[in-house]
Amino acid sequence: MESLIFVVGAVVLVDGRILVCRRASHKSNAGLWEFPGGKISEGEAPSDALVREIREELGVHIRVGELLDRSQTLVEESTVDLAVYWATLLSDPPVASTDHDELRWVLPKELKELTWTKPDLPAVWKLQHLDSCN
Numbered sequence: 615m616e617s618l619i620f621v622v623g624a625v626v627l628v629d630g631r632i633l634v635c636r637r638a639s640h641k642s643n644a645g646l647w648e649f650p651g652g653k654i655s656e657g658e659a660p661s662d663a664l665v666r667e668i669r670e671e672l673g674v675h676i677r678v679g680e681l682l683d684r685s686q687t688l689v690e691e692s693t694v695d696l697a698v699y700w701a702t703l704l705s706d707p708p709v710a711s712t713d714h715d716e717l718r719w720v721l722p723k724e725l726k727e728l729t730w731t732k733p734d735l736p737a738v739w740k741l742q743h744l745d746s747c748n
Contacts, residue, residue, distance in 0.1 A: 617691065617692045617693070618686075618692070618693050618695060619653060619692050619693070619694050619695065620653065620654040620660075620695045620697075621651060621652065621653050621654065621694055621695065621696045621697070621733065622651045622652070622654060622660050622661075622663050622664040622667065622696070622697050622698070622699065623648065623649035623650065623651035623664075623696060623697070623698040623699070623734065623737065624649055624650050624651050624664055624668055624676060624678070624698070624699060624700075624701035625649055625682055625698060625699070625700050625701060625737065625741065626650070626676065626701050626702075626703055627700070628703060628707060628719065630721060631719035631720055631721055632649075632719065632720055632721075632722060632725070632741065633649075633650065633707075633708070633717065633718075633719055634647050634648070634649065634717075634718050634719075634720055634725070634728065635647065635648055635649070635650050635711055635713070635714035635716070635717055635718075636648075636714055636715055636716040636717075636718070637713065637714060637715075637731070638711075638713060638714055638715040639715065641713055643731045645729070646729055646730060646731045647728040647729060647730050647731070647734070648730065648731045648733075648734045649698055649734055649737065650667070650668055650671055650672055650711070650714075651663075651664055651667050651668065651671075651698075652667035652670075652671065652713075653667075660697050660699075661678040661699070664676070664678050664699060664701065665678060668701070670712065671711050671712050671713050671714070672708035672710075672711050672717075673708060673710070674703060674704075674705045674706070674707070674708045675703075675704040675705045676701040676702060676703055676704060677701065677702045677704055678699050678700075678701055679699060679700035679701060679702060680699065680700050681697060681698070681699055681700075682698045682699060682700055682737055682740060682741070683696075683697075683698045683736050683737040683740050684696065684697040684698070685733070685736040685737075687732050687733040687735075687736075689732055689733065694732075694733040696733040696734065696736075696737070698734070698737040707719075722741050722742060722744065723742070725738050725741055725742055726738070726742060
């Protein structure tokens with residue numbers, strides 16, 4: 615039976631660069647890139663989940679902005695409903711992550727050079743499209 619998993623991600627932009635994270639070897643989709651974030655807990659608002667996940671994973675505080683993309687992607691036996699929001703960093707940039715083995719700040723045009731988790735691809739496409747319109 616297929617399950618539906620609600621997840622949130624953050625596009626943190628600093629000086630024209632976007633924070634991207636590579637999943638650590640002990641995580642599913644190890645070695646693939648994603649926007650930081652995580653699962654929404656039962657009864658939790660998406661923006662609250664995103665603030666909590668970023669604090670837990672990266673040890674930093676953010677303010678959640680506008681929705682960039684919300685897409686559903688079939689991944690094995692589950693459908694991942696990923697909502698990706700613009701986010702503003704309210705503290706110093708993160709230097710480490712509990713779920714990732716590498717953090718990188720990339721230009722929007724560099725996003726296509728990375729190998730992404732499937733659910734993040736629609737947001738990556740939108741960011742590349744926005745960048746090509748500038």
